[in-house]
Amino acid sequence: MTVYDIIFYLFALISVGSAFFVVTLRNIVYSAFFLLFTLFGIAGLFVLLSADFIAVVQLVVYVGAILVLILFGVMLTSNITQVKIKTSSLQIIPSAIAVLILAFSLIKIFLNTNWKTVPLTVQSSSVEGLGVLLLNQYSVVFELIGILLLIALIGAASMARR
Amino acid sequence: MIHIGLNHYLIVSSLLFSLGIFAVITRKNAIMVLMGIELILNSANINFVAFARYGNFGLTGQLTALFVIILAAAEAAIAMAIVLNIYKMFTNINVDEIDTLKD
Numbered sequence: 001m002t003v004y005d006i007i008f009y010l011f012a013l014i015s016v017g018s019a020f021f022v023v024t025l026r027n028i029v030y031s032a033f034f035l036l037f038t039l040f041g042i043a044g045l046f047v048l049l050s051a052d053f054i055a056v057v058q059l060v061v062y063v064g065a066i067l068v069l070i071l072f073g074v075m076l077t078s079n080i081t082q083v084k085i086k087t088s089s090l091q092i093i094p095s096a097i098a099v100l101i102l103a104f105s106l107i108k109i110f111l112n113t114n115w116k117t118v119p120l121t122v123q124s125s126s127v128e129g130l131g132v133l134l135l136n137q138y139s140v141v142f143e144l145i146g147i148l149l150l151i152a153l154i155g156a157a158s159m160a161r162r
Numbered sequence: 163m164i165h166i167g168l169n170h171y172l173i174v175s176s177l178l179f180s181l182g183i184f185a186v187i188t189r190k191n192a193i194m195v196l197m198g199i200e201l202i203l204n205s206a207n208i209n210f211v212a213f214a215r216y217g218n219f220g221l222t223g224q225l226t227a228l229f230v231i232i233l234a235a236a237e238a239a240i241a242m243a244i245v246l247n248i249y250k251m252f253t254n255i256n257v258d259e260i261d262t263l264k265d
Contacts (some may be wrong), residue, residue, distance in 0.1 A: 008166045012174045019181045019201055028191055033198055038178075042204050049215045051224050054207075063233050066200065066238045073242045075191050077249040087240075091186040091260060096184065101182035107182065112173040117168055117216045129221045130228070138225060145232050152236035159243040 008048055015041030032071050039063050050123045053130055106146065171212035178205035192245050192255040196238065203234045 018037035025031050039062045046055035134142050178201055185198030200239025207227040249255050 002165070005166050008170065012170070016177050019178050019185075020226040022197060022201070022219060023181045023185045023189075028194060031194065031197060034254050035200065038201065042178075045174065045208060046211055048166075049171070049211045050212045050222060050228070051214070054211060054224050054227050057228060057231055058207075061206065061235050062200070062204075066235060069238050069242050070193060070197065070200075073196075073245055076246060090190060092188055097188045099180045099187075100182040102183060103176060105178035105180065107173055110176060111169055115216070116218075118218045120216070123215075126221055126224055130225060133225055135222055139265055141203065141229065145229060149232065149236055152239055156243040159240070160246055162246065 004048065007044070011041045011044035011048065013041075014038075015045065028074050031073075032074055035070070036067055039067065041096060050126070052125055053127045091127065169214040171208055173201075175205040175208040175212070178208070190256040190258055192241075192248065192257050195257060196241050198244075200234060200238070203230055205229060227236055 005120045015038045018034040018041065021034040022038060025034065039058065043055045043058040046052075046058060048075075182198045182201030185201065186195050189195055207230050210223045210227040210230070213219065213225075214221065217223070217236065224225065245255055248260060252260055
């Protein structure tokens with residue numbers, strides 16, 4: 001077992017284990033904090049896949065922005081004066097069975113498919129390649145994403161003020 | 163000893179996807195549903211980046227993962243605005259109690 005394998009299992013355990021707690025814990029603030037560990041573990045997996053820029057963006061956007069937004073949402077929509085911020089669940093047992101069937105069939109499909117892979121090569125930093133792709137081949141998508149973010153900003157601000 | 167390959171990443175992403183689906187279909191709180199959607203988007207991102215690493219596609223998979231992250235940010239902002247409006251109108255955000263459109 002190489003160091004790579006050990007680090008992979010560590011990050012996979014962090015992300016899947018905390019995702020389990022996100023889904024099952026009843027206190028929504030605890031769920032939000034376990035979501036932080038899940039996103040952190042996924043950023044570690046991105047580093048192992050030699051996607052350095054995506055890992056940093058994951059940390060900045062997800063952990064820095066989306067998680068803070070979710071925590072703001074929790075704080076603004078729960079009765080903070082009550083000590084317990086609890087939520088309940090519906091139909092746990094049937095949906096657990098359905099989700100287990102889904103997970104097993106997905107894993108079975110993934111393992112039985114003969115994926116076409118190429119031998120791994122040592123990759124240098126992906127930042128330069130991503131920038132070149134973004135400004136040449138995918139420049140229209142880049143502009144569209146910018147317009148979409150502007151629309152989302154205006155829409156969210158006008159909706160939240162109403 | 164099996165070395166870490168594409169299948170390991172696919173298994174992790176399918177587990178995360180299933181947990182996200184579980185959160186979306188069982189939790190009552192709208193913010194928990196939103197967290198489930200974030201888990202689903204992250205599992206899709208793991209697949210994109212893993213195929214970009216092990217397949218022969220260059221950096222396109224990583225670029226798609228980047229777009230997914232941006233869309234998730236926009237989606238979270240809009241969803242939070244909607245949730246705040248719902249809270250103002252109904253004073254709770256349990257998705258099973260907000261059924262005014264139902265006859």
